[in-house]
Amino acid sequence: MRKDVVIIGAGPAGIFTALEMLKKGTKQSIMIVEKGVAVEKRRCPKSQTKQCVNCKPYCHITTGFSGAGAFSDGKLSLSYEVGGDLPTLIGAEKAQETIDYTDKIYLEFGADTHIEGLGNEEEVKEIRRRAIQAGLKLVDCPIRHLGTEKAQSLYYAIEQHLLNNGVELLFGYECTNLILEGDVCKGVCITNGKDSQEILAGHTIIATGRRGADWLESLCAEHNIAHQPGTVDIGVRVECRNEIMETVNRVLYESKLVGYPKPFKNKVRTFCQNPGGFVSQENYDNDLAVVNGHSYKDLKSDNTNLSILCSHNFSVPFNQPIAYAQKVGELTNMLANGHILVQRFGDILDGKRTWPKELSQSNLRPTLPDAVAGDITAAMPYRAMINIINFIQAMDHVVPGFASYETLLYSPELKFYSNRVKMDENFDTNVKGLHCLGDSSGWTRGLMMASVMGVLMGRRLAELEAAGN
Numbered sequence: 001m002r003k004d005v006v007i008i009g010a011g012p013a014g015i016f017t018a019l020e021m022l023k024k025g026t027k028q029s030i031m032i033v034e035k036g037v038a039v040e041k042r043r044c045p046k047s048q049t050k051q052c053v054n055c056k057p058y059c060h061i062t063t064g065f066s067g068a069g070a071f072s073d074g075k076l077s078l079s080y081e082v083g084g085d086l087p088t089l090i091g092a093e094k095a096q097e098t099i100d101y102t103d104k105i106y107l108e109f110g111a112d113t114h115i116e117g118l119g120n121e122e123e124v125k126e127i128r129r130r131a132i133q134a135g136l137k138l139v140d141c142p143i144r145h146l147g148t149e150k151a152q153s154l155y156y157a158i159e160q161h162l163l164n165n166g167v168e169l170l171f172g173y174e175c176t177n178l179i180l181e182g183d184v185c186k187g188v189c190i191t192n193g194k195d196s197q198e199i200l201a202g203h204t205i206i207a208t209g210r211r212g213a214d215w216l217e218s219l220c221a222e223h224n225i226a227h228q229p230g231t232v233d234i235g236v237r238v239e240c241r242n243e244i245m246e247t248v249n250r251v252l253y254e255s256k257l258v259g260y261p262k263p264f265k266n267k268v269r270t271f272c273q274n275p276g277g278f279v280s281q282e283n284y285d286n287d288l289a290v291v292n293g294h295s296y297k298d299l300k301s302d303n304t305n306l307s308i309l310c311s312h313n314f315s316v317p318f319n320q321p322i323a324y325a326q327k328v329g330e331l332t333n334m335l336a337n338g339h340i341l342v343q344r345f346g347d348i349l350d351g352k353r354t355w356p357k358e359l360s361q362s363n364l365r366p367t368l369p370d371a372v373a374g375d376i377t378a379a380m381p382y383r384a385m386i387n388i389i390n391f392i393q394a395m396d397h398v399v400p401g402f403a404s405y406e407t408l409l410y411s412p413e414l415k416f417y418s419n420r421v422k423m424d425e426n427f428d429t430n431v432k433g434l435h436c437l438g439d440s441s442g443w444t445r446g447l448m449m450a451s452v453m454g455v456l457m458g459r460r461l462a463e464l465e466a467a468g469n
Contacts (some may be wrong), residue, residue, distance in 0.1 A: 004030065008188060011068070015155075016105070017454040032170070033173050033188070074147050086443045117254065174191065176190065176191055179198060207438045216421070234325055241363060249276075249304060261394060273306035276303070276304065286330075288329050301367050340368060340410050346404070426460050
């Protein structure tokens, strides 16, 4: 099979590459290969079973058209300061301009026109004042909230647009290897477990998301694709009552706070805040269960959840941060018998585990009902745990009550995007014809920046097409 462009992964980066090429009037043949199914066929059985059944061969929450984006909280961060390190590669001004452009595309396909976090200047000043007093930085970032259920309908509209305009979507296949001739990528090898094929292409784009970061790292090592170890995020999902977060939820919707707590001074940050949201479980390869959070437009809970992530870097003699984070996750899963662990913050400070009876007597009830009450400190690395505890106590100065005894911590929350593929501003790797986009590339974190990377890739391919290359 021969195509002009083959894209591995139907997440935001891959999708927006194809969308932008269509907007530029491309005549090239485009195929997107996706391990999962079409967005309208993605179903998580937990809504009926009430507990994770560990779907095989993959988790429907993380895999399928639109990637984890369709089943996440669906938030678009509208500032270049949020979403990874892409601005250092392409420049802050270009990053912001492309965010604004990409946001309009989302609106074209039905995104909510309302933007969270605008206005309320005096109340924002007060929150920032308290953050400064606590040694934290408040990052201003307007948010367009798609909502978990609304994101699915939006991406379905995009999926149909691609199909109706000649983009081929091949579901149920995963990439096993690259086809290389010297330092030139000629295409990919794919399989559905029974049938194997080769797809030859002038341009090969790897956009496999956080789920595919480990696979891409191994591919880089095998084929000498220039890369370097980056940062891995290890943390917890924190849940508290809406009453505690009421002001921040109303004024900012998402409080993006960054700190460097003593004694280690690692970067610690909040991420993915979900007012009235629900804590969820995602399953990665090798049966690794990790925690995440969702927020619907219509369905609301009594709680707010957000992640607190601690950044770790490794160099000598150990330089495999993804493997490190996976081991942390595996140990935590072992303690929870394959599920997510949950513990009250006060119990952590008291040096005791949490028991199910204690959770049932609290004001705060877990929105992840099959989470296992236990002791996350038995698996969390000391450095990360101390950073998280000190950050939560600093947060309590910004949001009084955040560090209450009943506040819940779920573990493990892991972000796999540590492998950083070396590329130029055109997303060219040292292997001709090969490009790496989105969270798996190590350059982006989240829906918007991954989409932006796709837009810029699509423009570049359209330019090359117009030039006859």
